[in-house]
Amino acid sequence: MRDHAYDAVSFRLSEMEHRYGPNVHILANPFLLSQLAVLSAKTTQQPAINQLVARLYADLVTTVINAEFPRKQMKVPTRMIDKNPRGMLLGEGIDPETRAVTVNIARAGTLPSQVCYDLLNHLIEPRLVRQDHIVMSRMLDEAQTVVGAGVGGAKIGGDVDDAIVLFPDPMGATGGSLATAIQLYKEKVPGKARRFVCLNLIVTPQFLKRITAEHPDVAVYALRLDRGMSPPDVLATVPGTHWDLESGLDEHQYIVPGAGGLGEIMNNAFV
Structure with missing residues (x-):
């Protein structure tokens, strides 16, 4: 005996309309946007900064899990099973x-x-979850313009065969660091x-x-x-309509309106 309403659980993203392609998802979430606005505010200081970052990422990774992770039918005896044979939870879950890496x-x-x-370890088998570490830095030219990203060191704990690999990096400015990191995994990490x-x-x-x-997949x-x-006329259009005319970076490649250098303020280390 089962309730077939949970045989297949649909999940629909609430996302902004744009013209950047099907692999880009800009979430439309008033609560998270409000929390991100507080994080971005000039007056917000530690410890609120790191608390907000942690809260935002808990929600963001939950969204990604719902949208990207494979499903499986669950069969879980509840605390009612000893009193009633129908105390069995059946339905689709992660x-x-x-x-996952x-x-x-x-x-x-x-x-x-x-x-x-930490969240993944609560959801899936911990033996299947891994955290890798990469040290990267911006590469600047003589005019202090960002021209790329350099890898200073890495600690990668194994292959990525059939794994969902997550890159949680708060500020997507030029794309140099993440493009380099993804390429490293594609070329150097087995699987x-x-x-x-x-x-x-x-x-x-x-x-x-x-x-x-660079990474259309x-x-x-x-x-x-x-x-x-x-x-101003570009800002009045649907994002991505005039992609080549859009800009979110100042002359030093910082995001505008942005939130400042999160790597600096999260660690209280301004170097």
């Missing part, structure tokens, strides 16, 4: 045998990756991943252009799109 891109990605890692997913709090049009061009989930350096 497959606990899913392999979350990648800490130090330093802004350290706390977000830990949040994702074929099931899916690569970027989890960002804020992204720019430039970030989306680089990721979708990668999914991007973001809470907010910032294109504040775009011309």
Whole structure:
């Protein structure tokens, strides 16, 4: 005896309309946008900063799990099973045998990756969950313009065969760091991943252009799109309509309106 209403549980993203392609998901979530606005505010200080980042990533990774992770039929005896044979929970849930890897891109990605890692360990078999670590830094030219990202070190704990690989990095500015990190996994880490997913709090049009061009197979989930350096007429259009004219970066490649350098303020280390 089962309730067939839960045989297949549908999940629909609430996301912003845009023209960036089917792998880009800019969430339309008033609660999370309000919390992100508090995080971005000039007056917000520690410990609220890291508390907000952790809270936002708990919600963001939950959304990604609902949208991207495979499902499996559950069969769970509830506390009522001893009193009634119908005390059996049947229905669709997340497959606990899913392999998952979350990648800490130090330093802004350290706390977000830990949040994702801890949550995944509560949901799927812990033996199938891993956290890797990559140290990266921006590469600048003589004019202090970002020209790429360099890998300073990595601690990668195994292959990624059939794993969903998550890159929780708060600020998607130029896309250099994440594009480099994804390429590292594709070229140097054994196994074929099931899916690569970027989890960002804020992204720019430039970030989306680089990721979708260099890694068209990668999914991007973001809470907010910032294109504040775009011309006024472009800001009046659906995002992505005039992609080449959109900009969310100032002359130093910081996001506008943005939230400042999260790697700096999250660690209280302004170097």
